[in-house]
Amino acid sequence: xxxxxxxxxxxxxxxxxxxxxxxxxxxxxxxxxxxxxxxxxxxxxxxxxxxxxxxxxxxxxxxxxxxxxxxxxxxxxxxxxxxxxxxxxxxxxxxxxxxxxxxxxxxxxxxxxxxxxxxxxxxxxxxxxxxxxxxxxxxxxxxxxxxxxxxxxxxxxxxxxxxxxxxxxxxxxxxxxxxxxxxxxxxxxxxxxxxxxxxxxxxxxxxxxxxxxxxx
Amino acid sequence: xxxxxxxxxxxxxxxxxxxxxxxxxxxxxxxxxxxxxxxxxxxxxxxxxxxxxxxxxxxxxxxxxxxxxxxxxxxxxxxxxxxxxxxxxxxxxxxxxxxxxxxxxxxxxxxxxxxxxxxxxxxxxxxxxxxxxxxxxxxxxxxxxxxxxxxxxxxxxxxxxxxxxxxxxxxxxxxxxxxxxxxxxxxxxxxxxxxxxxxxxxxxxxxxxxxxxxxxxxxxxxxxxxxxxxxxxxxxxxxxxxxxxxxxxxxxxxxxxxxxxxxxxxxxxxxxxxxxxxxxxxxxxxxxxxxxxxxxxxxxxxxxxxxxxxxxxxxxxxxxxxxxxxxxxxxxxxxxxxxxxxx
Numbered sequence: 001x002x003x004x005x006x007x008x009x010x011x012x013x014x015x016x017x018x019x020x021x022x023x024x025x026x027x028x029x030x031x032x033x034x035x036x037x038x039x040x041x042x043x044x045x046x047x048x049x050x051x052x053x054x055x056x057x058x059x060x061x062x063x064x065x066x067x068x069x070x071x072x073x074x075x076x077x078x079x080x081x082x083x084x085x086x087x088x089x090x091x092x093x094x095x096x097x098x099x100x101x102x103x104x105x106x107x108x109x110x111x112x113x114x115x116x117x118x119x120x121x122x123x124x125x126x127x128x129x130x131x132x133x134x135x136x137x138x139x140x141x142x143x144x145x146x147x148x149x150x151x152x153x154x155x156x157x158x159x160x161x162x163x164x165x166x167x168x169x170x171x172x173x174x175x176x177x178x179x180x181x182x183x184x185x186x187x188x189x190x191x192x193x194x195x196x197x198x199x200x201x202x203x204x205x206x207x208x209x210x211x212x213x214x215x216x
Numbered sequence: 217x218x219x220x221x222x223x224x225x226x227x228x229x230x231x232x233x234x235x236x237x238x239x240x241x242x243x244x245x246x247x248x249x250x251x252x253x254x255x256x257x258x259x260x261x262x263x264x265x266x267x268x269x270x271x272x273x274x275x276x277x278x279x280x281x282x283x284x285x286x287x288x289x290x291x292x293x294x295x296x297x298x299x300x301x302x303x304x305x306x307x308x309x310x311x312x313x314x315x316x317x318x319x320x321x322x323x324x325x326x327x328x329x330x331x332x333x334x335x336x337x338x339x340x341x342x343x344x345x346x347x348x349x350x351x352x353x354x355x356x357x358x359x360x361x362x363x364x365x366x367x368x369x370x371x372x373x374x375x376x377x378x379x380x381x382x383x384x385x386x387x388x389x390x391x392x393x394x395x396x397x398x399x400x401x402x403x404x405x406x407x408x409x410x411x412x413x414x415x416x417x418x419x420x421x422x423x424x425x426x427x428x429x430x431x432x433x434x435x436x437x438x439x440x441x442x443x444x445x446x447x448x449x450x451x452x453x454x455x456x457x458x459x460x461x462x463x464x465x466x467x468x469x470x471x472x473x474x475x476x477x478x479x480x481x482x483x484x485x486x487x488x489x490x491x492x493x494x495x496x497x498x499x500x501x502x503x504x505x506x507x508x509x510x511x512x513x514x515x516x517x518x519x520x521x522x523x524x525x526x527x528x529x530x531x532x533x534x535x536x537x538x539x540x541x542x543x544x545x546x547x548x549x550x551x552x553x554x555x556x557x558x559x
Contacts, residue, residue, distance in 0.1 A: 036308045040315040040544045054320045070305045073271050074312045083312040085320025140280045203264035211391050214439040
């Protein structure tokens with residue numbers, strides 16, 4: 001088994017090759033503005049390091065967000081096109097699930113990422129990392145009270161959420177976790193999601209009224 | 217024929233997801249998925265709506281193009297993609313997909329200039345371009361005059377709009393006249409029943425000696441004229457206003473295009489971009505070129521509007537000319553200058 005995983009729904013551009021037991025190669029760069037430039041070279045680098053070609057992959061999995069849309073679409077367009085070209089299946093996993101998977105928690109918690117516009121994308125997880133509610137997009141002060149919060153969405157709004165609730169790690173999702181989740185879901189016989197984006201917001205656009213007058 | 221490169225071209229700079237396949241200068245497929253209907257109620261292209269539509273349409277459009285061309289992924293020699301100029305988020309979907317196809321198929325990638333591709337596409341219909349030629353590119357996003365010594369290597373900007381693009385003026389005037397978006401085809405249709413000399417609308421930068429354009433003042437003049445008539449309780453003959461506005465636009469466009477040919481002693485003019493589908497622009501250009509002894513080339517409307525075949529055509533020129541492929545690190549550049557034919 002050889003799974004290529006990557007995620008571009010946060011400032012982290014993360015890619016990994018996973019053989020079902022361990023991560024053979026990985027690459028993570030934090031740069032919120034260059035997903036399009038960084039992702040495919042990162043994929044090429046992890047494939048090379050693992051000694052694999054695209055056609056040898058068992059599956060490709062991409063984080064489906066939620067996350068800022070322009071970066072998110074880079075990952076999903078890449079997953080869909082690479083899967084088509086290499087003739088391998090492509091799947092999607094919620095980015096917050098990957099974040100939660102890497103958390104070391106003994107009680108229910110919230111995973112949150114930056115949604116911009118003073119909001120966070122978030123979901124609620126059981127202690128074992130199973131998603132119980134979400135994903136949603138809300139203002140940080142509207143997050144459910146008391147539960148600890150992991151992810152950059154907690155860190156950047158620690159003052160609003162309450163510093164005692166905010167965990168310092170993990171901050172960003174990691175592609176190795178995306179791959180491990182996918183392999184576990186395949187093993188369970190669970191249905192996998194397609195590599196399609198979770199937006200949670202409609203596009204900003206207003207229908208125009210009558211044309212503006214140009215004469216006084 | 218088989219020694220010509222088989223190139224798949226991807227175009228996502230605005231609201232059309234275009235995928236074209238060519239072998240050299242032979243067109244094999246030209247698939248377009250447009251999100252124009254989703255933008256119509258907003259009166260213009262909404263970038264986020266366009267970007268979402270590109271992601272939905274991208275891989276299905278490639279599959280359709282392959283089927284239309286009767287080729288498989290294994291036959292493709294190179295991937296070409298519009299790297300700019302255009303809407304940043306929209307471009308990025310195509311660039312990301314193109315890189316993934318390039319990596320997945322193990323074939324080179326060519327990131328190309330959208331405007332140069334609008335010039336190169338004519339070769340699919342009318343054969344190799346004369347060197348040099350002058351190109352007038354007019355669309356909702358661009359109004360440019362280019363000197364083209366060699367479309368794959370050397371394109372020089374002679375002038376461009378200083379404010380609105382010509383197509384943008386068509387959209388805005390259509391709104392004033394109560395016609396739907398996109399305005400171009402509706403104004404063209406209305407104008408057929410009107411007189412181009414009914415109203416003397418201003419021609420911006422008509423005699424300024426430059427090869428630049430300005431359409432913002434014209435658009436405002438039409439709005440003022442219409443408002444004044446309505447305020448006076450007079451009825452407006454939409455076909456006359458449409459025809460007179462259209463005449464002002466195409467008069468300036470063709471006048472400056474001919475002037476560019478004369479100034480640079482070029483005997484061949486090419487017109488491309490979505491506004492090149494305008495029937496009056498085609499007719500007046502034909503008339504004035506004939507009078508000036510200039511040969512005119514205008515691709516058929518399906519190749520004038522944004523499409524993937526134009527990107528593939530320029531890609532094929534780059535492959536044949538031995539140009540270096542683009543790195544997988546190339547960005548989508550929303551303001552890519554015309555002097556950069558490929559990145």
